[in-house]
Amino acid sequence: MVHTPVHASWINQIEIFFSIVQRKVVSPNDFTDLAQVRDRLRAFEGRYNATAQPFQWRFTTSDLDHLLARLDRHTTDRQEQSSIALTA
Template sequence: MHASWLNQVEIYFSVVQRKVVTPNDFTDLAQVEDRLRAFEDRYNATAQPFQWKFTTSDLDDLLARLDRHTVDHQEESAVALAA
């Protein structure tokens, strides 16, 4: 459960970085504070819990496909080298 909570924090700060801090065109620290507070007000008014759609079953399927792709690629490379 801790990983999910930490992921939420990382997502939030990623959004802050992209939507508030970048571009870095502040003239003083007060302007940074104002922009962060305005973002916080907007975010809190519209934020909703993140709905995870990628399940452990989806991860298992993805890893199995990657394994098959890797094996297929290794076999193709071996055939090409033998030719």
């Protein structure tokens, strides 16, 4: 058994990797048997391991702060509009 961290950055990286496998290996689903699936996955694994680099995250903590502030403003504006509509 392998215990992986349950924290989001690990889960995100796993999801990103499997989405790459889905796009580049599994789709289109034109396999005639499981041996073809295995062979294509193994070929992809070899190519990916030879060229893989860490993902470059572009979403910074500053970006998160801006997003949260924008969402807070949006929520506050909606609540004010609802209050105005109820009093009218």
